[in-house]
Amino acid sequence: MIAAPPTLVLLVDDYADNRDIYVQFLTYSGLRVEEAENGHQALDKAFALKPDVIVMDLSLPGLDGWEATRRLKDDPRTRDIPVIALTGHALAGHSRGAFDAGCDAFITKPCLPERLLDEIRAILAPGRPRSGDLTP
Amino acid sequence: MPAARTAAGRVGRRARPGTGATGRLELLESLLVAGDPVQCAQRALSWLQRQAGVRRGLCLAADPGESPRLLPLASLGVSDAAAARFSVDLEMRDHPLTRALLAAGPVLMPSNGSGTPVTPLGKAEVQAVPLAPLRAGDLPAGLLLVTPPTPAVARDARWLGRVLGPRLAALTAAGRLEETGRRLQRERGLLSSIINAVTDPILLTDGEGRIIIANARAETLLATDDEQSEGRRRAVALNNMLFSAALTRRAIEGAEAPRHEVPLVDPVDGSDLLFELLSTMTSDAREGTGIVSILRNVTDLQRATAELEENYRKLRQTEADARAERDRLDLVIDSVADPILVTDPGGNIVMMNAPAEHLFTAAPGVSSAEAERLVQANDAHFSSFVSNLFFEGDSRRRSGSINLVDPGTGAALPMEAISGKIVSEHGEVTALVTILHDRTEELERARLYEELKKVSAELEVKVREATAELVRQNELLRRSHIALEQASALKSQFLANMSHEFRTPLNAILGYTSMLLKGVSGELSPHQRRNLERIDSNSQHLLSIINDILDITRIEAGKMPLTVADFPLVDLVGEVLAEVEPLIARTKLEVTSRIDRALPMLRSDRQKVKQIVINLLTNALKFTPQGWVKLTAAHDPDTDLVAIVVADSGIGISPKDQQVVFEDFRQADDSPTRQYTGAGLGLAICRRLTSMLGGELTVRSAPGEGSAFTLALPRVPKDAG
Numbered sequence: 001m002i003a004a005p006p007t008l009v010l011l012v013d014d015y016a017d018n019r020d021i022y023v024q025f026l027t028y029s030g031l032r033v034e035e036a037e038n039g040h041q042a043l044d045k046a047f048a049l050k051p052d053v054i055v056m057d058l059s060l061p062g063l064d065g066w067e068a069t070r071r072l073k074d075d076p077r078t079r080d081i082p083v084i085a086l087t088g089h090a091l092a093g094h095s096r097g098a099f100d101a102g103c104d105a106f107i108t109k110p111c112l113p114e115r116l117l118d119e120i121r122a123i124l125a126p127g128r129p130r131s132g133d134l135t136p
Numbered sequence: 137m138p139a140a141r142t143a144a145g146r147v148g149r150r151a152r153p154g155t156g157a158t159g160r161l162e163l164l165e166s167l168l169v170a171g172d173p174v175q176c177a178q179r180a181l182s183w184l185q186r187q188a189g190v191r192r193g194l195c196l197a198a199d200p201g202e203s204p205r206l207l208p209l210a211s212l213g214v215s216d217a218a219a220a221r222f223s224v225d226l227e228m229r230d231h232p233l234t235r236a237l238l239a240a241g242p243v244l245m246p247s248n249g250s251g252t253p254v255t256p257l258g259k260a261e262v263q264a265v266p267l268a269p270l271r272a273g274d275l276p277a278g279l280l281l282v283t284p285p286t287p288a289v290a291r292d293a294r295w296l297g298r299v300l301g302p303r304l305a306a307l308t309a310a311g312r313l314e315e316t317g318r319r320l321q322r323e324r325g326l327l328s329s330i331i332n333a334v335t336d337p338i339l340l341t342d343g344e345g346r347i348i349i350a351n352a353r354a355e356t357l358l359a360t361d362d363e364q365s366e367g368r369r370r371a372v373a374l375n376n377m378l379f380s381a382a383l384t385r386r387a388i389e390g391a392e393a394p395r396h397e398v399p400l401v402d403p404v405d406g407s408d409l410l411f412e413l414l415s416t417m418t419s420d421a422r423e424g425t426g427i428v429s430i431l432r433n434v435t436d437l438q439r440a441t442a443e444l445e446e447n448y449r450k451l452r453q454t455e456a457d458a459r460a461e462r463d464r465l466d467l468v469i470d471s472v473a474d475p476i477l478v479t480d481p482g483g484n485i486v487m488m489n490a491p492a493e494h495l496f497t498a499a500p501g502v503s504s505a506e507a508e509r510l511v512q513a514n515d516a517h518f519s520s521f522v523s524n525l526f527f528e529g530d531s532r533r534r535s536g537s538i539n540l541v542d543p544g545t546g547a548a549l550p551m552e553a554i555s556g557k558i559v560s561e562h563g564e565v566t567a568l569v570t571i572l573h574d575r576t577e578e579l580e581r582a583r584l585y586e587e588l589k590k591v592s593a594e595l596e597v598k599v600r601e602a603t604a605e606l607v608r609q610n611e612l613l614r615r616s617h618i619a620l621e622q623a624s625a626l627k628s629q630f631l632a633n634m635s636h637e638f639r640t641p642l643n644a645i646l647g648y649t650s651m652l653l654k655g656v657s658g659e660l661s662p663h664q665r666r667n668l669e670r671i672d673s674n675s676q677h678l679l680s681i682i683n684d685i686l687d688i689t690r691i692e693a694g695k696m697p698l699t700v701a702d703f704p705l706v707d708l709v710g711e712v713l714a715e716v717e718p719l720i721a722r723t724k725l726e727v728t729s730r731i732d733r734a735l736p737m738l739r740s741d742r743q744k745v746k747q748i749v750i751n752l753l754t755n756a757l758k759f760t761p762q763g764w765v766k767l768t769a770a771h772d773p774d775t776d777l778v779a780i781v782v783a784d785s786g787i788g789i790s791p792k793d794q795q796v797v798f799e800d801f802r803q804a805d806d807s808p809t810r811q812y813t814g815a816g817l818g819l820a821i822c823r824r825l826t827s828m829l830g831g832e833l834t835v836r837s838a839p840g841e842g843s844a845f846t847l848a849l850p851r852v853p854k855d856a857g
Contacts, residue, residue: 015640021647028656088639110643112650
């Protein structure tokens with residue numbers, strides 16, 4: 001029996017310490033994590049690595065999270081990868097904007113590492129309809 | 137007298153001439169059948185002609201009236217005219233015929249030669265025979281004159297004088313009686329006409345009151361017959377009764393009573409009549425005592441009297457009215473504050489009221505010389521004004537101004553004078569009425585008005601300036617309002633950004649702490665764990681403050697959306713208690729909840745309601761050192777409100793702080809050294825959320841006796857129906 005390769009998470013956040021926390025904890029929890037500091041990097045890594053899930057901070061320098069998500073969802077290579085939006089912006093409109101951009105889930109900071117882990121596991125759980133499943 | 141002569145001739149033709157006794161008998165027969173003295177006398181003369189050959193004769197009758205005369209009855213051989221003209225005044229005692237008449241026997245009257253004949257028989261001798269009267273001693277009935285006076289003639293004439301005289305006298309007397317009767321009848325008729333012509337009723341009554349004579353008017357009133365109508369008969373009966381009563385009363389009261397009035401009824405038209413009774417007693421030997429009554433109709437007189445009295449009364453009344461009117465007018469005129477003057481066409485003042493007297497009269501010796509001078513000046517001004525008006529044309533009214541002076545104070549009195557002409561029926565001006573009106577106040581008012589206008593104009597300028605300033609200020613305000621709005625938007629934006637900026641490092645702090653506590657970096661000593669837990673707790677607290685600030689910002693910016701849905705309150709309370717459980721566990725409080733199972737579904741924003749209840753519950757736990765906290769919920773069907781009450785046995789809130797606690801960043805104890813932690817934003821947010829949900833958040837509390845916060849929410853939002 002060949003063990004399934006560990007889930008690959010692409011973590012996009014411009015704030016290094018936050019990336020560090022989640023990398024440490026997700027790695028500690030047995031997941032593989034790749035990091036990106038901005039939107040462009042995120043797109044490059046997503047196309048290159050085809051992660052299982054992308055955790056996307058929305059406020060990013062340069063190409064922001066909404067735009068990056070929109071491009072990922074517009075591209076057939078990355079369309080099926082679930083995107084979990086993660087933002088410190090709690091004002092109304094942010095979550096709507098995130099879903100409009102194509103995000104599959106939305107988490108407001110502060111977000112404890114275990115909460116993020118729960119969210120990743122939930123979104124990858126079998127049987128859960130993904131946005132990608134809906135496309136032919 | 138042709139008729140008589142014809143009769144005589146007829147008799148003469150019929151009777152055969154006789155002689156002696158036979159002739160005399162025939163004559164006597166013929167005299168007895170003769171109807172009147174003329175016929176008698178004619179027959180006698182004819183008989184003498186035949187019997188004794190008398191050629192001419194004249195029979196005169198003695199009329200014993202007031203002027204006794206001899207008048208011709210019949211003649212023979214004399215022209216009728218001459219006979220008829222002849223008469224002798226018996227007062228002329230010396231007349232031959234008078235003497236012949238009064239002579240004892242026949243007298244032979246000699247021929248008087250060339251003188252005027254005494255008789256119509258001519259100048260020849262005449263035999264005069266007096267005709268014997270009916271009764272001895274009376275005046276002879278007449279005189280018989282015959283010629284020629286032969287012895288036969290004398291004999292037969294003497295005989296004839298004895299028989300013809302009584303016969304003539306008898307016939308004359310009978311004729312006179314008949315004449316008297318006719319005269320009486322005529323007089324009676326005349327009298328009757330006279331009394332009937334009198335319009336007043338006249339009556340003669342006997343001693344018993346029976347009517348003996350009544351004139352036509354009296355009969356109308358007092359007599360009736362069966363043919364007349366019932367009403368008329370009844371009126372007459374009533375009149376009779378009234379008249380009798382009046383007579384009786386008169387008899388009792390005597391004739392001295394001034395007036396006897398008898399009211400009667402007109403039987404013809406039924407109108408009331410009033411009569412005055414004038415009655416006189418009459419005594420007559422044959423008729424006995426009677427009463428002559430004259431009823432004078434005084435109905436009109438009475439009416440006229442009444443009218444006269446009424447007119448007099450009216451006159452008196454009118455006079456009194458006029459006097460009262462005049463008094464009133466005087467009073468009115470005197471009480472008018474404006475001077476009033478009446479002037480005659482000569483310009484003389486004939487009447488003035490008291491205020492006018494003050495201006496136009498000066499009491500000599502009492503008023504000062506100055507006052508007298510001023511009065512004269514006033515008079516001159518007034519006269520000039522009035523005289524102009526008298527000569528002015530048709531205008532009946534004129535107004536003008538006169539400048540007078542108060543003689544008492546010397547103050548100038550600018551007067552407005554209004555004059556009206558009083559014009560007689562003939563168009564002559566009989567008087568002039570002038571009213572003077574003091575214009576001092578009016579002029580003062582006009583001056584004040586001018587001043588007011590000036591001030592008003594100034595005010596207007598100021599108002600305009602102020603308005604312009606206001607506009608400028610408004611513009612400034614508008615700009616600052618825009619600036620404020622921008623600032624507010626910026627503040628919201630800033631807070632949103634700050635919130636984000638805070639969260640990012642806080643996320644890291646909480647994240648690292650959590651990982652350490654989870655043992656990601658290896659096992660911790662109890663001391664390290666305790667300190668990490670403190671870091672964690674403070675970080676959580678900081679996060680809650682940031683969340684609160686964010687909530688207020690969102691509400692104020694209108695960026696707090698509501699998600700309304702139906703949900704059971706019981707479940708929500710269960711969740712709240714579960715979430716707060718860690719806090720409850722740290723206290724020794726008795727926390728209970730009692731929710732009515734039959735509570736209806738609540739339609740509201742579940743998340744917001746939950747936030748409010750958690751806030752109230754955590755507050756209760758925080759401010760209750762010991763005792764209990766109770767959470768209850770109930771539905772009031774009347775108001776359709778759902779009330780969630782969180783009560784505690786805590787420190788309580790003083791009345792003056794009960795409003796403060798709902799304000800931003802406030803706790804009841806605001807001092808820097810306050811005992812209880814917390815930013816003081818919780819209740820402020822709760823109240824804002826409650827009002828968003830259409831509900832009300834109230835508190836009932838007293839220091840040391842705990843608090844009870846009541847969240848009252850409409851079971852169904854009003855705008856949602």
